[in-house]
Amino acid sequence: MTRAAPPGEAASDFTQPGSATATLLAALLGFFVVTLDAVIVNVALPAVRADLGGGIAGLQWVVDAYTLAFAAFLLSAGSLADRIGAKRAFGWGVGGFVAASAACGLAPSLAMLVGFRLVQGTAAAVVMPSSMALIGQAFPDPVKRGRAVAWWAMGGAVASSAGPVLGGLLTLASWRWIFLVNVPVGAAALVLLVRVGRSARHRAPFDWAGQATGAVAMAALVFGAIDAHRAGPALVVSGIAGVAFAVVQARAKHPMVPPALMRTRAVVVAVVIGFAFMVGYYGMPFVVSLLLQHHGLSALDTGVVFLPMMLTGLVLTPLVPRLVECAGARRVVVSGLLVMTIGLAAVAETAGSAPVWATAALMVLVGLGGPTVIPPVIAVLLAAVPGKQAGIASGVLNTSRQLGGALAVAVFGALLSAGIASGTRVSLLLAAAVAVLAALTAYKGLSRKDRR
Structure with missing residues (x-):
């Protein structure tokens, strides 16, 4: 039976047979493809530079154009996702992502690649919160939702595990295949979306002023960090x-972030944990990939080095919900x-000199952070906000992460x-310090009794 829609919302029919399973699979594939595109690029950066030119700054923009657009939107x-319905938003996002990947x-x-990466990141921004909102609507029971989030996270874990090695393999043929591989995966998610039930819509005007000021604030911040000569302005x-x-958010009638x-x-x-976690989990592969290839490893060999770390997340992700319940x-x-802090500090002191x-x-210790940090935090977040704000709450969390x-x-x-050697060491020690602050925040801010 279809649940009654709250005032101002259209009805949803996530209770129809097979809808929840199709929803979870579609959301998992969506998360897979946007995560894959973030992690698969690092090992291919030297090949991109050899083909299209550009220095370290150019490579930073190949990575950050995607991540910045992801965060900004x-x-x-x-x-x-809240206003037009998670299903429709998810379809738009995956379709745009497939086109931008091609x-x-x-x-x-290089300039056109960076431009298309911006489009790709914008589409990925639509996929992420809408996929999480779909899960929140399809699994209203907190315990089942926590387990569904863990399976959704499996999409990211598999992408993270396969990304570096797959990137190395594809780069043997051409770095261009690291983007083209997204097309069939995205198409599969769209096929599954046909079986997903209608999602609720919460109608309200769009916050254009909030979007513009938020995007400018984040873009200028990242630009200043990359371009030291124009950092001040x-x-x-x-x-x-x-x-x-x-x-704007304080005064708007319908703010983007209430x-x-x-x-x-x-x-x-x-938000604090998500931001801090990604500093180490996303920053480490960037510097270590460049360091290892600077020391003569191929793209494929570099990908293999990351494999134990990523497989750790893949194996542990399904087990974490039970661990959280206990x-x-x-x-x-x-x-x-x-544990992630210890791993970052250990890699900082040994990378480049150790076998x-x-x-x-040592990077396996960092990999332990993936399944033990983000899925529990997401489950706690979704349990703490009203269903009609699941999309925006997910967007806030993932903005902080990106x-x-x-x-x-x-x-x-x-x-x-x-x-490159000294820069890698300082970078990873900085990431370790941020992870310690995140651990303190989690200790003070999360409830001892929370089992979700």
């Missing part, structure tokens, strides 16, 4: 736009962040300009 994408694979210049613009964003949402303890804690979210998340197998083994990753690449890339 996630908030609007979360609102879009364009990236055919890009004739960029950071001033970022600060002004950030203040304008806060004012102020009441940001007064929710679980949302604030999730031990609570706080213990699991804090433990994951502390490759030792680097691979912004953390974008800033990590921007800052770490600048540190590499002083020397």
Whole structure:
């Protein structure tokens, strides 16, 4: 039986037979493809530079164009998922992502590649919160939703595991295949979407002022971190736009980020943890990939070095929901962040001098953070907000994650300009310090009794 829609919302029919399974599979594939495109690129960066030219700054933009657009439009994408329905938003996002991936694979210049990466990131921004909102609507029971989130996270875990090795393999033929591989996966998600039930719509005007000021604030911040010569003016613009964003959200009738949402303890804690987690989890592969290939490893060999770390996440992801049910979210998340801190510090002190197998083994400690941090945090977040705000809450969390990753690449890339070995060490020690702060935030902010 279809549930009655709340006032202002259209009815949804997620209770129809097979709808929940189709929803989970479609959302999983969507998360897979947007995650794959983030991790598959790192090992191919030297090949991209050899073909299209550009220095470290150019490679930073190949990575950060995607991540920045992802972060800048996630908030609007979360609102879009709430307003037009998660199913429709998901379809638009996956379709746009497939088209942009094909364009990236055919890009004739570095500038055009960066431009298509911006489009790709924008489409990915629509996919992420809408996929999470679909799961929240399809699995209203908190325990079942927690398990569904874990399976959804499997899409990211598999992409993270396969990405570096797959990127190395595809680069043997051409770096262009790292983008073209997204096309069939995205097409499969769209086929599954046909079987997904209608999702609820919460009608309200679009917050154009909030989108504009938020996007400018984040773009200027990342630009300033990458381009040291123009960092001052960029950071001033970022600060002004950030203040304008806060004012707009406080005064808007239909704000993109409702102020009441940001007064929710679980949302604030999730935002801090998501940002800090991605500094290490996204920043480390960027610097270590360049370091290993600087020391003579091929793209494929570099991908293999990351394989144990990524497989750790793949194996542990299905087990984490049961662990959270037994031990609570706080213990699991804090433990994951502390183990991640140890791994980042150990890799910082040994990468480039230790045997490759030792680097691979130490990065496993960082890999433990993937399944033990983000899935429990997502489950806690979804349990703490009303269903009609699931999309925007997901967008806020993922904006913090993508912004953390974008800033990590921007800052770490600048540190590499002083020397790849010393830059890698300082970058990873900085990531370790941020992870410690995240562990403290999780310890203070998450409830001891939380089992979801």
